[in-house]
Amino acid sequence: MGLLNRKRVTGITEKSKNQNVKVRNIKPEKARKVIRSFHTLRKNRSKLINDLTQHFHGINEENYMEIIRSDSHMKSVFENQDKLSNIDAKSVLVGELGKVHRQMESQGGLELYQLASTLGQQVSRGGDSSRKLIEWLKELNLMSKGTYRALEIGSLSSKNVISTCGLFQTVTRVDLHSQEPEEIIECDFMEFAVPKEEDRYDLVSCSLVLNFVPTPIQRGDMLRRIRLFFTESNPESPKLLFMVLPLPCITNSRYLDNSLLLSMMSSLGFKQLKYHEATKVVYWLWEFDKNAKGPNIYRSKKEVRSGKNRNNFSILL
Numbered sequence: 001m002g003l004l005n006r007k008r009v010t011g012i013t014e015k016s017k018n019q020n021v022k023v024r025n026i027k028p029e030k031a032r033k034v035i036r037s038f039h040t041l042r043k044n045r046s047k048l049i050n051d052l053t054q055h056f057h058g059i060n061e062e063n064y065m066e067i068i069r070s071d072s073h074m075k076s077v078f079e080n081q082d083k084l085s086n087i088d089a090k091s092v093l094v095g096e097l098g099k100v101h102r103q104m105e106s107q108g109g110l111e112l113y114q115l116a117s118t119l120g121q122q123v124s125r126g127g128d129s130s131r132k133l134i135e136w137l138k139e140l141n142l143m144s145k146g147t148y149r150a151l152e153i154g155s156l157s158s159k160n161v162i163s164t165c166g167l168f169q170t171v172t173r174v175d176l177h178s179q180e181p182e183e184i185i186e187c188d189f190m191e192f193a194v195p196k197e198e199d200r201y202d203l204v205s206c207s208l209v210l211n212f213v214p215t216p217i218q219r220g221d222m223l224r225r226i227r228l229f230f231t232e233s234n235p236e237s238p239k240l241l242f243m244v245l246p247l248p249c250i251t252n253s254r255y256l257d258n259s260l261l262l263s264m265m266s267s268l269g270f271k272q273l274k275y276h277e278a279t280k281v282v283y284w285l286w287e288f289d290k291n292a293k294g295p296n297i298y299r300s301k302k303e304v305r306s307g308k309n310r311n312n313f314s315i316l317l
C-alpha cells in the first residue's frame, strides 16, 4: 500500500512496515471505522471466494489473484476492464471480487487495519489486552516464572506484556502480516504446522482474532485447531487459552451469548476460569482438558436474541 493512500484515508503520517509501529493523527473514531470497514470487506471477499469455488478448483483467499490472473479474460473482468463480459455468473462473481479487492486496497488493506488496531493497544485507549492475561495468571498463581511456553495468534508487537512479563520461557508469535519479521512469524495460523510434542504450548492467546476470521465455520475451525497446540508433557500444569472479543459479539449478537459460548467451549474441552467485560471488549481465560469434551450440537445458527439492532456474529462447530 502506498503512503499516499494511507495519508488520504486516515492522516497517518509515518511508514510502519518492519519497524515498531507508530501511529499519528488518526482519531479513534477513524480507527474504529477502518476496523469495521475492513471486517465487512473481508467477509464479503470470503463469501465471493466461497461462491467461486464452483468455478475455480482450489481457489482460496491466498491464491485467488494468481488463479484469476492466469486467465486473461477473467483477469480483465477482475480488473474491471471488460465490463461488457460480466454476463455469466462466473464473470459477475469475478467482477464483484475485483471491486471488493480494490476497495480493500484503496482503504489500506491489512496494513492499515493493523495500524488502526495498534492504536487500540495504546494505554490511553484501552491498552494491550495481554495485561489482563498477566493480571489473571498472577492472581490465580497459575504459572511459575519462566517455565512455560506461550503462542500468540494475531500478534501486532513483540513488546506487549505477554512477551515482556517474564512469565514465559518463550513466546511464539504469528500473524498474517508480520510487522516485525524477526520476532513475529508471518503466516496464517490455520496453516501453521503443529510442532513436535516438546515444542507445544502451555498457553495460547487469541485476542481479537476470532472476530477477524470471516465465517462462523472458520471461527469454529480455529478454536478446534488451537487444541492441537497444547503440550501434554506436563500433565500437572494447566493448559490455558486467553481469548478476547469485541463486547457486542457476545452482548448484542443475534446468534451468540456467553451461555451459548460456554457450552460450545465446553464441547471442545474448555472450562471458563475467568471472564471480564470491559467497556468495549470481553476477556476470557479458559482451561483446556482434552478428556472433557461434550456433544457437538452447534452446527447451525440459532437465535438467542431477537430485535432489529443486533449483529450476526456467531461461531459454528
Ligand SMILES: C[S@@+](CC[C@H](N)C(=O)[O-])C[C@H]1O[C@@H](n2cnc3c(N)ncnc32)[C@H](O)[C@@H]1O
Residues within 6 Å of the ligand: 110, 114, 117, 121, 129, 153, 154, 155, 156, 174, 175, 176, 177, 187, 188, 189, 190, 206, 207, 208, 209, 212, 213, 244
Ligand atoms: C485486531 S488485531 C489484534 C491484535 C492483538 N492480538 C490485540 O489483541 O490487540 C488482529 C490480528 O490478527 C491477525 N490474524 C487474523 N487472522 C489470523 C490468522 N488466521 N492467523 C494469524 N493471524 C491472524 C491479523 O493479521 C491482525 O494483525
